[in-house]
Amino acid sequence: MPTYRDEVVVLRTHKLGEADRIVTMLSRRHGKVRAVAKGVRRTSSKFGARLEPFMVADVQLYQGRTLDIVQQAESLGSYGAPIVADYDRYTAAHVMVETADRLNEAEATAQQYLLLVGGLRTLAQGGRAPRGVLDSYLLRAMALSGWAPALDACARCGTPGPHEWFVAPLGGSVCRACAPAGSPRIHPETLLLMRALIAGEWEIVDAASAHARSAASGLVAAYTQYHLERGIRSLSQMETRR
Known part of the structure; x- marks a missing residue:
C-alpha cells in the first residue's frame, strides 16, 4: 500500500531545504523509517512540534521510492519538553535514541519500539535516576537483539x-x-545491580551504592558499544557527568 499508518518514536531529524525535515523514526510495525516532513519548519506548520526527537506519534505516511512522506501526525506521547528541561534526562534520552538508531533493520522490532517508549516515558515522568533508566534500557535492548549478557553462569563454558x-x-x-589475563573483576554488588537493571527490580537499583552504580554503568556502556560494533557518541556526554 502506498499509504500506511504506524506508531513511531522520533529518533532524530535533519534539515532539508528551507522548510522541510528528514525524520528518522522507530516504528511499531515497520521497523526504522526515514521520511520527509514537508513544511514543518514553518511557524504555520500544524504538526512540526509532534515530529521532534523523543516524541511519540501516530503518523500517516506515503511510501516513496527512497524516502517516505509524512502526511499526518497525531501526538501519542509528548515527552520532549520534560526531558529537554533536565540535562541528565536529556543526555540519557539521546543515548537511548542513538542506540535505537544503530539497530539493524532485523532488530528494529515492536518489542524494541515498546522498550524505547517505556524508557522515554520513565525519563519524562522523573522519579528514577536517569543513568539507571538508561542502563536498564541498554541491557534490555541488547537482550532483545540476542546479546543478553551472561550474569548467572560463565559466558564461555557455562x-x-x-x-x-x-x-x-x-x-x-x-x-x-x-x-583472560588482566580481565576486570566485578564486585558482587555490581553483578547484583546489573541483574536488577535487566529485570526491572527498582528496589534493588535504588538501594545500590554509588560505587556499584558507577561500576555497572561502565560495564553496561562497554558491553553495549562492543556488541553494536561502534561507539555511541552521546555516551561521552554522560561520562562527563559521572
Whole structure:
C-alpha cells in the first residue's frame, strides 16, 4: 500500500531545504523509517512540534521510492519538553535514541519500539535516576537483539556462577578458568545491580551504592558499544557527568 499508518518514536531529524525535515523514526510495525516532513519548519506548520526527537506519534505516511512522506501526525506521547528541561534526562534520552538508531533493520522490532517508549516515558515522568533508566534500557535492548549478557553462569563454558570477572567480548561474566589475563573483576554488588537493571527490580537499583552504580554503568556502556560494533557518541556526554 502506498499509504500506511504506524506508531513511531522520533529518533532524530535533519534539515532539508528551507522548510522541510528528514525524520528518522522507530516504528511499531515497520521497523526504522526515514521520511520527509514537508513544511514543518514553518511557524504555520500544524504538526512540526509532534515530529521532534523523543516524541511519540501516530503518523500517516506515503511510501516513496527512497524516502517516505509524512502526511499526518497525531501526538501519542509528548515527552520532549520534560526531558529537554533536565540535562541528565536529556543526555540519557539521546543515548537511548542513538542506540535505537544503530539497530539493524532485523532488530528494529515492536518489542524494541515498546522498550524505547517505556524508557522515554520513565525519563519524562522523573522519579528514577536517569543513568539507571538508561542502563536498564541498554541491557534490555541488547537482550532483545540476542546479546543478553551472561550474569548467572560463565559466558564461555557455562559453569554456574556468580563469577568475579566480566569480559564484554566473551559475552558477560566468566569463571576464573575462562577469564583472560588482566580481565576486570566485578564486585558482587555490581553483578547484583546489573541483574536488577535487566529485570526491572527498582528496589534493588535504588538501594545500590554509588560505587556499584558507577561500576555497572561502565560495564553496561562497554558491553553495549562492543556488541553494536561502534561507539555511541552521546555516551561521552554522560561520562562527563559521572
